[in-house]
Amino acid sequence: MAEEQTENAADRFQELSSNFLKWFKFNPDTRLSTKITLADLRSGGAGRGVVTIAAISPGEELFAIPRNLVLQTTNSELYSKIPDFFADLGPWDSLILVLIYEYLRRDSSPWFPYLQLLPTTFDTLMFWTPAELLELQGSAVVDKVGKGSAEENWNHTILPIMMENEALFPLSTENATDRQRQLLRFAHMTGSMIMAYAFDLDADSYGSSDQNAADEGDSDLTEDEDNPTKGMVAFADMLNADAHRNNARLFHENDFLIMKATKVIRAEEEVFNDYGPLPRSDLLRMYGYVTDNYSTFDVVEISADLIENVAASSGMDRSYLIQKRRDLESLGLIDDAFVIVRPKSGSKLDDIIPEDLRMLITAFCQPGEKSHTSKLSQNVKESSLALSEACLLFTTITNRLGDYKSSLQEDSDILEKLKYKDKHPLPDGVSHKRYEMAVQVRKGEKEILQQVMQQLQDLVNAHTRQIARDPAKRKKNETKTTSLSKKRLMPEQFNSFSTSEAHDQ
Ligand SMILES: C[S@@+](CC[C@H](N)C(=O)[O-])C[C@H]1O[C@@H](n2cnc3c(N)ncnc32)[C@H](O)[C@@H]1O
Structure with missing residues (x-):
């Protein structure tokens, strides 16, 4: 029975692929190289993909699609039916509306065989349950999911249009509450389709574009450079x-979008696009999967609030810290969070710590001339981390690691056990696949923090040894403390602030 079901599913998968290929080739203006085909890559967890049948040369065309076949707002008949409704919609909302319309038309839609190929369920973070998102606790990506804000936006933009035009958006129910609920579900589904499948259709002819090069923009903006038209x-x-x-x-050419090889592709190899240098947290948020080779782009965020709280816990004057932060913020030199990217092997600490983070740390730790806002940028470029700065950053990172619900070692153990099904118990209500992806993401972030901590530790040890050897230096370090900072973080204070101490302020 189970075997029969698997066979049926495989047949259906194949049938949808061949319907799509027929549809694509049937269009008189499309071009498709005979050297490529669609492949079933589900056994490797990659759904459908494109593979070569014969070798391809760099620059060789793989397929071309006329612009009028791109599923974009102005190509859908919905646009001509209710043009005024699109006037105030941004590219995201317009395409969501059009996709729901075309989806509900089923085989009346000119894109039906194509739409049938697109998934209706996703592993993108928008669809994770609270229990699953809890496994990403500590990662800044959790705050970027934006499910609530997306729904709030749709309540004012596309939902009223769909509720008002029932005939254009026919559903199985006429009950207003049920209609609203179903339409919201469709909005999430098509929004996620756009996130993982749509392309930015840049206005420049003869340009090339990344898939979804721009992230989810302000959806209430009409088309502009930062918010280009999107199309499937x-x-x-x-x-x-x-x-x-x-x-x-x-x-992107005037009348066609053309996929071309950028390298030699041998026969029976997969053809891959490029999503750009995305950290795995964003890969998961936008595309619903992670692979190891995106780990080089991993990042971790540290908030300015945490640094301020750690500094205040050490006895620095809170009003002084707030003032320093405001000065830098008002000049646009810092934001409310700092991004540390995964250090390349052999990177030095000064290259790893981003300039904006350095500026805040220096402003906090070095009252006086050195931290004067007009000179900060130059100062941090010219000098290495001072001992007090290294101590503040070290303690901040110790606290930051406390945001996660597990240690780096525990995550490594979990991933090892998850390789063998049933060896590690899954948290309640969390699927194996999502659990594994969450642990990979949070482990990557902790690896970055640990690498930075190790380098800070080495730096502090070197400073401490030097001070121990040179009593004059020690004296100088002690007297440098000013009335503004009241107190500076010194090596002996490492780990003297509990996580809760800094977070609870
Ligand atoms: C543009 S679609 C590619 C076609 C897709 N595989 C399908 O079956 O419809 C993007 C989605 O494909 C999947 N994907 C893309 N690259 C992948 C990879 N290297 N490994 C696993 N899944 C991948 C992810 O689910 C992603 O959201």
């Missing part, structure tokens, strides 16, 4: 992506 480009979105092995790219 059939076939182009059947390419999976790979950070290192990408070998094809979509080129």
Whole structure:
């Protein structure tokens, strides 16, 4: 029985693929190289993908799709039916509306065989349950999911349009509350389709573009440079992506979008697009999967609030810290969080700590001339981390690690055990796949923090040894403390602040 079901599912998968290929080839203006085909890559967890049948040369065309076949707002008949409703909608909301319309038309839609190929369920973070999101606790990505704000936006933008035009958005129910609920579900589904499948259709002819190069923008903006038109480009979105092995790219010409090889692709190899240098947290948020080769782009965020709280816990004057922060913020030199990227091997601490983070730390730790806002940028470029700065950052990172619910070692153990099904118990209500992806993401962030801590520790040890050897230096260090900072973090204070102490302030 189970075998029969698997066979039926495989048949259906194949049937949908061949319907799509027929549809694509049937359009008189499309072009498709005979050297590529769609492949079933589900056994490797990658759904459908494009593979070569014969070798391809760099620059060779793989397929071309006329612009009028791109599923974009102005190509849908909905646009001509209710043009006024689109006037105030941004590219995201317009395309969501059009996708729901075309989706509900089923086989009346000119894109039906293509739409049937697109998934209706996703592993993107928008669809994770609270229990699953809890496994990402500590990662800044949790605050970027934006489910609530998306729904709030739709309540004012596309939902009223769909509720008002029942005939254009027919559902199985006429009950207003049920309709609203179903339409919201469709909005999430199509919004996620756009996130993982759509392309930015740049106005420049002969340019090339990344898939979804721009992240989810302000959806209430009409088209502008930062918020380009989005479109679903059939076939182009059947390419999976790979950070290192990408070998094809979509080129935008006046009348066509053309996928071309960017490298030699041997026979029976997969054709990969490039999603850009995305950290795994964003790969998971936007595309619902992670692979190891995106780990080089991992990042971790540290908030300015945490640094301020740690500094205040050490006895620094809170009003002084607030003032320093405000000065830097008003000059646009710092934001409310700092991003540390995964250090490349051999990187020095000064290259790892971003300049904006350095500026805040220096402003906090070095009252007086050195931290004068007009000179900060130059000062941090010219000098290495001072001992007190290293201590503040070290303690901040110790606290930051406390945001996660497990240690780096525990995450490594979990991942090892998860390789063997049933060896590690899954948290209640969390699927194996999502648990594993969450642990990979949080482990990557902790690795960055640990690497930075190790370098800080080395720096502090070197400073401490030097001070021990040179009593004059020790004296100088002690007397440098000013009335403004009241107190500076010194090596002996490492780990003297509990996580809760800094967070609770
Ligand atoms: C543009 S679609 C590519 C076609 C997709 N595989 C399908 O079956 O419809 C992007 C989605 O494909 C999957 N994907 C892309 N690259 C992948 C990879 N290297 N490994 C696993 N899944 C991948 C992710 O689910 C992502 O959201």
